[in-house]
């Protein structure tokens with residue numbers, strides 16, 4: 001493993017009961033680099049993402065984060081890893097309606113035990129980088145779809161995680177908005193050395209990645225490789 005590698009999966013299988021969803025996946029993620037996985041609906045992209053993020057246990061194979069195998073961590077340690085070292089962005093943003101934009105953004109820092117004042121200050125700084133600092137006192141119901149997706153991005157990056165897992169992060173936006181939000185997301189992630197795993201069915205989205213893989217029927221392959 002080289003120094004810039006943060007997450008490394010080898011021979012990962014995931015089955016739901018007797019149904020295989022991921023077969024023998026090999027993948028490594030590097031600091032500040034964006035890796036995209038494309039593939040048809042049902043090919044296993046989200047299943048692989050959930051394994052790599054420690055949300056679902058792999059049926060077989062090994063996943064190492066900073067050299068440490070998930071298999072050597074107990075449930076509490078995996079939860080702490082997910083909360084403190086990983087960030088997540090999903091298709092619909094999924095903000096908490098009762099919190100302000102700034103409080104939503106600060107959530108990972110608050111969950112990691114940071115005091116309210118410094119957490120809100122860090123949140124405001126990320127919101128500023130994404131061009132939405134003026135929205136910080138509003139609730140999620142009072143901002144547009146593109147704006148709430150920017151908030152979801154801010155929340156995923158605010159604690160400077162080692163890895164952000166993004167599953168169709170701009171899937172609910174029109175293409176103009178999606179392109180702008182994605183560019184801002186990836187620029188900020190790269191600048192703070194966060195590795196991004198980007199799952200999408202959209203080739204134009206995947207084109208913005210540094211490395212591309214395709215998934216078909218549970219099997220992951222580098223883009224352009226013969227299957």
Ligand SMILES: Nc1ncnc2c1ncn2[C@@H]1O[C@H](COP(=O)(O)OP(=O)(O)OP(=O)(O)O)[C@@H](O)[C@H]1O
Pocket residue numbers: 016019020021039040041042043044045046047048201
């Ligand atoms: N909780 C589950 N229980 C049983 N089977 C599941 C479960 N989740 C997913 N599957 C199956 O696993 C396979 C892979 O699903 P997955 O959600 O990983 O695909 P995907 O590539 O993310 O698709 P999409 O592009 O539609 O999001 C599919 O055949 C799906 O039906």
Ligand SMILES: [Mg+2]
Pocket residue numbers: 045046047167
């Ligand atoms: Mg999916």
